[in-house]
Amino acid sequence: MLPAGCSRRLLAELRDALDACAERQRQLERSLRVSRRLLRVWEPAETPALEPTPGPDTNEEARPPARTPSPQDLKELELLTQALEKAVRVRKGLSKAGGRDEAPSRKSRSIVSPATTASVPPRASGQAGRRASETKPPRGVRQTTVPAKGLPELRLLSVGDQTCKARGAQAAKPEPGLRDQQMAPSAAPQAPEAFTLKQKGILLRLPMAFRKAASQNSRLWAQLSSTETGDSMDATTTAKTQFLRKMQSGWPSSRLCAAEVEAEVGRLRKACSLLRQRMGEELTADPVDWMQEYHCLLTLEGLQAIAGQCLHRLQELRAAVMEHQLAPWPEGRLPSAPSSCGGGADSIWSPQLLLYSSTQELQTLASLRLRVAMLDEQIHLEKVLMAELLPLVSTQEPLGPPWLALCRAVHSLLCEGGEHFLTILRDEPAD
Amino acid sequence: MWPQVGRRGPSREAQKAPALWRLLFHVLSPRPADDAAALPAPEAQARLVKSALRSQGYPRPALVQLPEDGSQGSRELLLALSWLLARGPLLERLLAQIRVRLGDEMPVCECEVLASPGPPAPRVEADGCVDIRHLQWLMGKLRFGWRNLITSQQEHCALLGKVHSYTRGCHSDRSLGHLSVTEAELLRDPEGGRQLLRRLESENARLEAALEWRRRELVFWQWMDTVLDACPPEASQPTFLPRIPERGAGELELVARELQALQEELQAVVETRRAAWEARVGGWGPGWKATQRASEEAVRQELTALQRAWERGGGLAQPHGPHRLVRSEAGTLGGPGLRATEVIKALRSQEACLEAALRQLQGQCRQELARLVGALPGFIWILPPGC
Numbered sequence: 001m002l003p004a005g006c007s008r009r010l011l012a013e014l015r016d017a018l019d020a021c022a023e024r025q026r027q028l029e030r031s032l033r034v035s036r037r038l039l040r041v042w043e044p045a046e047t048p049a050l051e052p053t054p055g056p057d058t059n060e061e062a063r064p065p066a067r068t069p070s071p072q073d074l075k076e077l078e079l080l081t082q083a084l085e086k087a088v089r090v091r092k093g094l095s096k097a098g099g100r101d102e103a104p105s106r107k108s109r110s111i112v113s114p115a116t117t118a119s120v121p122p123r124a125s126g127q128a129g130r131r132a133s134e135t136k137p138p139r140g141v142r143q144t145t146v147p148a149k150g151l152p153e154l155r156l157l158s159v160g161d162q163t164c165k166a167r168g169a170q171a172a173k174p175e176p177g178l179r180d181q182q183m184a185p186s187a188a189p190q191a192p193e194a195f196t197l198k199q200k201g202i203l204l205r206l207p208m209a210f211r212k213a214a215s216q217n218s219r220l221w222a223q224l225s226s227t228e229t230g231d232s233m234d235a236t237t238t239a240k241t242q243f244l245r246k247m248q249s250g251w252p253s254s255r256l257c258a259a260e261v262e263a264e265v266g267r268l269r270k271a272c273s274l275l276r277q278r279m280g281e282e283l284t285a286d287p288v289d290w291m292q293e294y295h296c297l298l299t300l301e302g303l304q305a306i307a308g309q310c311l312h313r314l315q316e317l318r319a320a321v322m323e324h325q326l327a328p329w330p331e332g333r334l335p336s337a338p339s340s341c342g343g344g345a346d347s348i349w350s351p352q353l354l355l356y357s358s359t360q361e362l363q364t365l366a367s368l369r370l371r372v373a374m375l376d377e378q379i380h381l382e383k384v385l386m387a388e389l390l391p392l393v394s395t396q397e398p399l400g401p402p403w404l405a406l407c408r409a410v411h412s413l414l415c416e417g418g419e420h421f422l423t424i425l426r427d428e429p430a431d
Numbered sequence: 432m433w434p435q436v437g438r439r440g441p442s443r444e445a446q447k448a449p450a451l452w453r454l455l456f457h458v459l460s461p462r463p464a465d466d467a468a469a470l471p472a473p474e475a476q477a478r479l480v481k482s483a484l485r486s487q488g489y490p491r492p493a494l495v496q497l498p499e500d501g502s503q504g505s506r507e508l509l510l511a512l513s514w515l516l517a518r519g520p521l522l523e524r525l526l527a528q529i530r531v532r533l534g535d536e537m538p539v540c541e542c543e544v545l546a547s548p549g550p551p552a553p554r555v556e557a558d559g560c561v562d563i564r565h566l567q568w569l570m571g572k573l574r575f576g577w578r579n580l581i582t583s584q585q586e587h588c589a590l591l592g593k594v595h596s597y598t599r600g601c602h603s604d605r606s607l608g609h610l611s612v613t614e615a616e617l618l619r620d621p622e623g624g625r626q627l628l629r630r631l632e633s634e635n636a637r638l639e640a641a642l643e644w645r646r647r648e649l650v651f652w653q654w655m656d657t658v659l660d661a662c663p664p665e666a667s668q669p670t671f672l673p674r675i676p677e678r679g680a681g682e683l684e685l686v687a688r689e690l691q692a693l694q695e696e697l698q699a700v701v702e703t704r705r706a707a708w709e710a711r712v713g714g715w716g717p718g719w720k721a722t723q724r725a726s727e728e729a730v731r732q733e734l735t736a737l738q739r740a741w742e743r744g745g746g747l748a749q750p751h752g753p754h755r756l757v758r759s760e761a762g763t764l765g766g767p768g769l770r771a772t773e774v775i776k777a778l779r780s781q782e783a784c785l786e787a788a789l790r791q792l793q794g795q796c797r798q799e800l801a802r803l804v805g806a807l808p809g810f811i812w813i814l815p816p817g818c
Binding site: 001002003004007009010011014015017018021022024025028029031032034035036037038039042197198201202203204205206207209210211213214215216217220221223224225235236239240241242243244246247248257258259260261262265267268269270271272273274275276277278279280283290291293294295296297298299300301302303304306307308310311314315317318321349350351352353354355356357358359361362363364365366367368369370371372374375376378379381382383384386387390393394404405406407409410411412413414415416417418419420421422423424425426427 | 485486487488489490491510513514516517518523524526527530531532533534536537538539540559560561562563564566567569570571572573574576577579580581583584585586587588589590591592593594597598599600601602603604606607610612614615616617618619624627628631632634635638639641642648649652653655656659681682683684685686687688689690691693694696697698700701704705708711722723726727729730731733734737738740741742752753754755756757758759760767768769770771772774775778779781782784785786787788789791792793795796797799800803804809810811812813814815816
């Protein structure tokens with residue numbers, strides 16, 4: 001059995017580590033639940049109101065009053081109808097084949113895609129605008145889609161198909177065009193089908209209100225992050241500095257506070273690991289000539305000097321802590337800076353982008369990050385265990401089986417990460 | 432909050448102080464408390480505020496002497512709040528903490544994760560001794576936990592990849608290109624989407640208020656100056672509560688021990704090498720002095736650069752903080768943003784460093800244990816294979 005103090009400290013460390021791991025797992029599970037649900041079939045009540053007219057909102061204000069289609073419009077509509085009829089044919093062929101083939105659907109999609117994207121050459125956007133204006137009259141048809149109950153697109157497709165073929169330059173003609181754009185990539189047109197992200201994800205459009213709020217949000221964050229230098233900002237900074245000075249006046253500011261001590265100890269820990277890393281590099285380097293050898297020697301001497309300085313600083317800090325009995329923030333885990341990171345870039349408050357090109361890459365990145373965190377923790381635990389257990393082995397004198405068991409356990413924990421055990425054989429002299 | 436603070440009056444004194452204690456508590460908490468049930472009582476909050484301010488070096492002793500029931504002291508609390516505001520970008524930091532996250536974010540470093548731990552689980556303080564086997568069991572549990580974590584993370588990444596690729600071209604923002612899980616979720620669940628929109632709009636209102644505050648800030652500081660002047664001069668010496676920091680001292684001792692060990696190692700190596708060098712160089716002429724000085728200068732510069740890596744304000748070359756994931760096939764998006772390949776490279780070198788450090792520590796332990804048990808005759812120690 002381990003002594004009480006040692007037990008308490010080690011248990012606290014290990015339980016902290018286990019708690020942190022459990023918390024990460026909980027957060028990950030939450031995200032997994034959400035993502036899994038997104039990739040399943042969306043419940044009918046949740047089917048999104050697929051925007052029937054992508055890009056009409058930009059044209060909403062500039063929408064011209066409804067007018068009779070011009071000859072050019074008719075010609076364009078004719079072309080569009082032909083393209084869409086072809087798409088319907090292709091799709092029917094696909095559904096007969098019973099499989100989903102990406103290529104034809106992509107092709108049919110590409111036919112109509114120039115007309116769907118909002119940021120397009122003026123001709124197409126004009127087309128979209130006019131189409132939008134022309135959808136105004138057939139309100140009855142439109143109404144059935146917006147509430148998004150069940151699968152409205154299919155009903156409209158059959159309506160649209162007929163109007164497509166039967167009618168000429170009717171105001172309702174644009175409708176099937178739009179519906180068909182949505183239907184183009186889907187595979188099973190006959191039965192009303194549930195919404196899945198895989199099949200129809202690209203048709204989704206964010207609601208206008210949200211888009212506005214999001215762009216305003218990023219604009220405001222950019223404003224907040226910008227470091228404006230102007231007379232007003234300078235005056236404010238001066239006022240702040242003056243205020244701080246006044247607050248401090250009368251009390252010696254040379255006294256360190258616990259937060260600063262903690263920060264410095266963290267920096268010195270980082271220093272130690274960097275120094276050690278550099279020492280390792282110098283010791284394993286193979287100098288080819290005397291100049292390199294001398295360089296190596298000087299570096300090692302320099303490292304020794306720096307290590308001495310760091311140690312001295314640490315001893316100063318220790319004295320300050322003892323003298324003033326500085327107490328750190330008592331509740332919960334101390335937010336200590338990890339050894340692998342530098343200070344925070346506090347001038348950038350909104351997240352920047354991280355571009356990845358494949359799922360494999362993303363997985364590699366994520367697992368590396370976790371591995372670095374795990375190694376950090378392992379190193380910390382190793383140091384703590386070393387500090388607590390090695391003295392036990394050396395001070396426990398009774399060399400009976402309990403001590404042997406302790407040695408074996410300590411060896412396993414400290415030298416093998418708890419994964420392997422050594423074997424101890426009693427060496428009986430053969431008589 | 433700020434306009435209310437401006438309207439001070441003696442009749443409001445009784446209400447001001449408790450509100451300010453609460454505000455300071457929330458500002459100073461390591462992690463914003465999500466559920467009201469976890470909040471400590473007002474007196475406890477006040478004590479924690481005092482302790483936190485002291486540990487950050489708050490210079491005025493009057494704060495420590497304030498009663499914790501919130502009956503008085505609103506002026507001192509206001510000064511404390513202003514002190515925190517003046518020292519750093521407090522407002523921006525708080526806003527960033529509660530920011531609405533619209534994208535799928537992944538931290539590229541570990542700072543945030545460690546800085547916001549979950550609420551400490553209620554610990555049953557077992558004062559008894561434990562067997563080392565219990566520790567071994569806990570270590571095994573931890574290893575298993577990490578393995579689970581990595582597997583779950585892989586699945587999560589796969590799912591994210593799918594969502595991102597299925598929604599290509601949907602986003603109104605061209606630089607993003609696809610929807611994030613949050614955005615897709617708001618389309619799937621309109622009610623949730625409405626809530627998200629409300630949160631976004633209220634955040635926008637907060638940001639605008641913050642910008643407005645920035646424009647008027649000077650007036651606040653001028654006023655605080657007068658408040659400070661109106662305070663009675665401090666007479667008594669600060670009395671610090673004698674509490675021995677447990678964890679803080681532990682960390683310090685660990686680092687001290689490491690540095691000590693490092694210095695001793697370096698000393699040993701340097702002594703032998705210097706002696707060998709002097710023996711060789713003894714007979715060399717003055718011509719080599721110039722090269723000697725050049726070498727010294729080069730080494731000095733290298734070591735200064737090394738020192739910068741841990742000095743205050745240095746070492747920002749590493750990618751830091753949460754980043755919004757954006758899927759772009761084979762670099763089609765040439766816009767601004769961190770590339771995953773760079774982060775992977777940085778992480779791999781970090782991994783190698785840490786692995787080397789861990790191996791080194793384990794080797795140290797092996798040597799130490801061998802020394803401790805080596806003195807003992809009569810036993811054969813068979814190390815596990817692979818050593």
